[in-house]
Amino acid sequence: MEKYFQKDIECADVQTIKGWQNEKLLRQVRNVWDNVPYYRNLMEKAGVIPEDIKSVDDISKLPFLSKADLRDAYPYGLLARPLSECVRIHSTSGTTGKRVIAFYNRHDIDLWNDCCSRALAAAGADENDVCQVAYGYGLFTGGAGLDGGSHKLGCLTLPMSSGNTERQIQFMRDLGATVLCCTPSYAVYIGEVLHEMGLSADDIKLKAGIFGAEPWTEEMRRDIEKTLGIKAYDIYGLTELSGPGVAFECSAQSGMHINEDHFYAEIIDPDTGEVLPEGEKGELVFTSLDKEAFPLLRYRTRDICVLKREKCPCGRTHIKMCKPMGRSDDMLIIRGVNVFPSQIETVLMKMGYSANYQIVVDRVGATDTFDVYVELPGDQFSDTVREMTEKESALSGALKTMLGINPKVHLVQPKSITRSEGKAVRVIDKRKLV
Ligand code: DLL
Numbered sequence: 001m002e003k004y005f006q007k008d009i010e011c012a013d014v015q016t017i018k019g020w021q022n023e024k025l026l027r028q029v030r031n032v033w034d035n036v037p038y039y040r041n042l043m044e045k046a047g048v049i050p051e052d053i054k055s056v057d058d059i060s061k062l063p064f065l066s067k068a069d070l071r072d073a074y075p076y077g078l079l080a081r082p083l084s085e086c087v088r089i090h091s092t093s094g095t096t097g098k099r100v101i102a103f104y105n106r107h108d109i110d111l112w113n114d115c116c117s118r119a120l121a122a123a124g125a126d127e128n129d130v131c132q133v134a135y136g137y138g139l140f141t142g143g144a145g146l147d148g149g150s151h152k153l154g155c156l157t158l159p160m161s162s163g164n165t166e167r168q169i170q171f172m173r174d175l176g177a178t179v180l181c182c183t184p185s186y187a188v189y190i191g192e193v194l195h196e197m198g199l200s201a202d203d204i205k206l207k208a209g210i211f212g213a214e215p216w217t218e219e220m221r222r223d224i225e226k227t228l229g230i231k232a233y234d235i236y237g238l239t240e241l242s243g244p245g246v247a248f249e250c251s252a253q254s255g256m257h258i259n260e261d262h263f264y265a266e267i268i269d270p271d272t273g274e275v276l277p278e279g280e281k282g283e284l285v286f287t288s289l290d291k292e293a294f295p296l297l298r299y300r301t302r303d304i305c306v307l308k309r310e311k312c313p314c315g316r317t318h319i320k321m322c323k324p325m326g327r328s329d330d331m332l333i334i335r336g337v338n339v340f341p342s343q344i345e346t347v348l349m350k351m352g353y354s355a356n357y358q359i360v361v362d363r364v365g366a367t368d369t370f371d372v373y374v375e376l377p378g379d380q381f382s383d384t385v386r387e388m389t390e391k392e393s394a395l396s397g398a399l400k401t402m403l404g405i406n407p408k409v410h411l412v413q414p415k416s417i418t419r420s421e422g423k424a425v426r427v428i429d430k431r432k433l434v
Contacts, residue, residue: 002251002314005121005153006114009261010316014309017317020261022055024289029053029062032295035080038073039065039297056264059287060275064298070100070240081105081293091139092239102141102239105293109148115237115245115259116149122250122257122314123208123233125179127154130205132175134168134182134190135213136422137161141243142213146181149245155179162186162421165193172204180209184216184224184232185424188355191227201229210235212244214423215324215342219349221253234323240299241286247321252313255320262290265319266298267307270328281306283328284321302329332427334361335368337405341426344407347398348374355424356417359407362430370407372399378414 004010012020029050032039042063043049052061070078079086081103088104104112125131131150135142143161150157158177160168168190171177180187187209194200206228212235224232236256237244246263247256258265263286267276270283284305288295303324310320326340333339341359348357356375361368374395382388388411396409418425 003121003124003126004315005117010118010257010318012261012317014317017260018056021264021289024261025056025059025264025287026050026053028287028289028295028297031080031292032297036078036295038069038077039063042069059264059266059298062287062298064273064285064300065296066300067100067240067302074099075101078294078296079103080295086293088144089139090141090144090239090243100240102242103294104242108242108291108293111262111290112145112242112245113148113152115242115248115262116145117153118149118259119210119233119235119245119248120146120149120153120155120179122248122316123179123210123231124251125150125153125155125208129155129178130158130175131155131179131181132158132160132168132172132177134160134162134180134186135244140422141237141239142181142183142422145237145243145245146210150179150181165190165421166197169194169197169199169204172206173199176205178205178207180206180228180230182209182211183213183420183423184211184220185214185355185420186422187211187224187228187232188220189419189421191224194227201227204228206230208233210248212236215326215345216355217342217345217349219346220355223349223355236321236324238301240296241288242291246286250312250314250316254312255308255322257312257316257318257320258307260318262288264289265307265321267305268300270302270304278307278309278319281325284324302327304328332359332361332429334370335405337403339370339403339405343402344372344399345426347395347402351395351398353377353395356419357426358417358428359426360428360430368431370405371410372407373410373412373417375414375417376411381413 033050046063048061085105086103092100133146137143209232221232233249235248237246247258266285267282276282284301284303304326306322358373360371392409400406
């Protein structure tokens with residue numbers, strides 16, 4: 001039977017949801033106008049005042065916020081509440097420039113926990129479950145987010161953080177963990193270590209996994225589900241908006257319900273900023289309707305996505321987003337061709353390879369080089385050069401069919417690509433360093 005955390009909200013009719021959104025948006029615009037000079041300034045430049053916004057239908061009058069604004073306003077410039085009211089920060093893992101910091105007051109943590117509790121309930125969890133949180137704890141939002149949701153739902157929470165994989169498996173077995181929360185690449189790795197320890201899905205009690213924070217394919221989902229003997233659910237979020245739980249998958253596993261009572265979603269054309277109709281592919285933009293300390297209006301996520309509202313067998317009515325299909329900023333352009341790492345992953349998984357791969361792009365003279373390193377499963381590694389070369393060219397051919405350009409494929413020894421306990425590093429683009 002389908003489980004919910006806040007059924008009245010999660011299954012409310014669309015008109016009711018719209019009503020909440022209209023009311024909350026007006027309040028939020030006023031809050032930001034009164035308390036965030038940085039955004040008030042942007043509104044003034046765009047010639048908009050709070051009275052111009054009468055409902056969500058007017059939202060496109062408001063200016064966008066981007067990561068560049070967050071860096072500009074670093075650290076306190078977008079705060080809408082006094083620091084004395086804030087109780088937490090989290091931060092992105094950005095490696096260049098200033099990090100992005102998000103602030104929370106008690107109310108914001110509370111609503112974030114609700115979002116994560118909804119995600120856990122949608123994956124079938126309740127107070128009888130043992131929830132192993134193997135997302136990183138600390139500045140990253142993954143650990144704290146799912147921990148808070150698990151706690152609020154009443155699960156026994158194992159705050160493992162990521163890493164020390166054998167110990168993860170030991171706790172998983174000793175305490176009978178039933179739900180695992182981590183990045184999908186770490187779930188794959190946990191599966192590998194389980195196998196190395198001579199164990200299988202029959203030796204653990206997991207029934208569900210909540211995996212997100214990075215792109216992963218349907219093929220990877222099937223692989224994880226088989227190896228760990230679970231149903232694998234996607235979860236989406238970003239630090240700027242609070243963290244995981246902005247959207248989550250239900251039993252239908254066909255897109256993630258956006259917590260629309262808290263986050264208003266739009267799809268825009270990333271080049272023109274124009275709002276696109278439902279069903280069209282573009283950049284996802286969010287407005288936080290309820291957050292008090294760090295409310296963002298029309299924040300450009302850079303995630304490329306499609307929104308669809310449809311009757312869902314789970315009973316939830318909130319609009320769904322598809323898996324992010326790449327990013328408008330880190331999409332690779334190789335020899336003039338747009339390449340998304342997820343396309344490469346799809347081909348690898350279809351051809352029986354694992355998700356342990358790395359894409360290396362470089363430039364020699366005026367030409368881009370494009371190399372894909374792929375680990376061979378242990379039982380397929382061969383000593384004969386001819387066999388290996390044949391496999392490499394078959395894979396290269398399949399990638400060419402998908403992408404339109406030919407990468408140089410290198411099949412490498414099992415375990416030679418560095419494993420990830422958090423988000424996997426799939427792409428090394430050396431061109432940017434020049
Ligand atoms: O990754 C929050 C999170 C933690 C989500 C745990 C889910 C689970 P950031 O580090 O700020 O926050 O990264 C946000 O990660 O804009 C997407 O590009 C990507 N991302 C997040 N979830 C997914 C997902 C967390 N399910 C950025 N599928 C986002 C694909 C995802 N990409």
